[in-house]
Amino acid sequence: MFDIHSSALSGNVLSDMFQAPVAAARESVEPARTPAGTAQIRASGLAVDFTNGGKRIRVLHDVNLEVQKGGFVSLIGPSGCGKSTLLKVLAGLLAPTEGVVSVAGVTPVEAVRQRRVGLVFQEAALMPWKNAIDNVCLLMEVTHKHRSRSEIRDRGMEMLKLVGLEHAALRMPSQLSGGMRQRVAIARALALDPEVLMMDEPFGALDAITREAMSDFLLEIWERTGKTIVFVTHSIDEAVFLSKEVYVMATNPARIIERLPIELPYPRNEASYSIKPFHDAATHLRRLLKEGHRNGSFA
């Protein structure tokens, strides 16, 4: 009742959610909800049309995609390739015109409603009138109404610890750096213990150095929690460094042109940037994106 989607975790829902959140997160790597190694997100024959002044425009064309449980998949492409649109469809924010999508075995809208999907946007989207901890607790306050305030706050503090911001719990968003704000947004998404984290260019507004630090941070969170992550970016290095798999998208029509597994061993760190598999993947992606660009509307 309190947490519909974790019925498989049964008895220790309460302890998972509120007393040992990090441990709970680790457990979810195990076949708790969706068995590991099977596709957790699946899209086939996906198409999206927008109507603009009576004219139909196809913004996404025949997308097929599969994300394994615990996977880290990036969608990369030039602007206008529909990568954000695709993420919106996967996150249930936009209904596809054609095709079938399932997230954790149900429709995206249902998956989000069951809180199996956490969302992170390019802008942190924090409430400027609330401090960090209150921002982290926002969604829990909506979804866990019968939990006491102190339980929710404890969980919020755990999440802030997880993202390394327990010292900044009482700071207002205006007193946090861009990277810190984004970490608060990630903590807010993780607070509901979703299976999937969908991130739309989450580090796009950050400077290059903060960006790399955030990539390290995100991989660490991913390894510790075993979440499935779908990550939209237009940075080649970011996509290669983070992902198990990269889907390359192109414009005209907006579509997926290649699925590239990244053969780079985890855990990845500073050194990963300078080894051959990284270089090969980055070079390949760069070439693909250039071709996509040349064949696109700018040719």
Add this chain to the structure above:
Amino acid sequence: MTAATAKTPLQADAPSRNRFAAQTMSHILPAILLMAAVLAAWEAIVRLAGVPEFVLPAPTQILRTLAERQPQLLVASLVTGEEVLYGFALSAAIGVALALLIARYDRFGNALYPLIVLFQNVPKIALAPLFILWFGYDLLPKVALIVVIAFFPIALNMLVGLRAADPNLIALLKSVGASRNEIMLRVQIPNSLPYLMAGMKVAITLSVIGAIVGEFSGASAGLGYMIQFASTQMETSLVFAALVEVSVLGVLFYYAVEFVERRFVAWAPNNQVE
């Protein structure tokens, strides 16, 4: 060198207060000097050219009247102040209620919003004689006039604030099943407060104008009544004294609103101390 620079942000208190006072001084000093110069020039022109007092009294004469007639002026100020207070409070209540209804209920908004905009284009001051006709000569017609003048900036600013809430934040709340009322309460209303305060600052100024115009159209007390009465009696220095009193009243009200703003929406970017 580095140790000294690192220390500066910590050793704030006492010196910074003095520096703050000095900064405030240097901020307002030019304004004070300019005003003194204007008053001195005014005084000199009136005296040297021998301008009759009923045309333009000298500042010193106005000051004298201000002191001598203060009891009378104070009573008038209280009457006008009361009108402004009630009128503004009612404008705020109506403005906020309208904004909330329009933002919350789309149908209501679609029906009402064009009418409000249309009404805004009626010269409201022209309604004063009607209000006298309907509500008599006392408090009520002035409050009514203030409300029709001052509710609009409050309603409009608040509405803009409600609609300017971060769409991603709203999408996030929707996605986890938050109701529209919850989204209003948690995001839209807090987000609208700085806008509301901006609207209130405009409205409080308009409220003072509304009260004075209301008194011009028919009253037996108040600063507006006093200004009109004194001018028919050629007591021009009393007119100026009452003007000074109105201005002081307006400034007091304005800073009361600004105080509330600084106190309660300190998080808004405009209200943050550097």
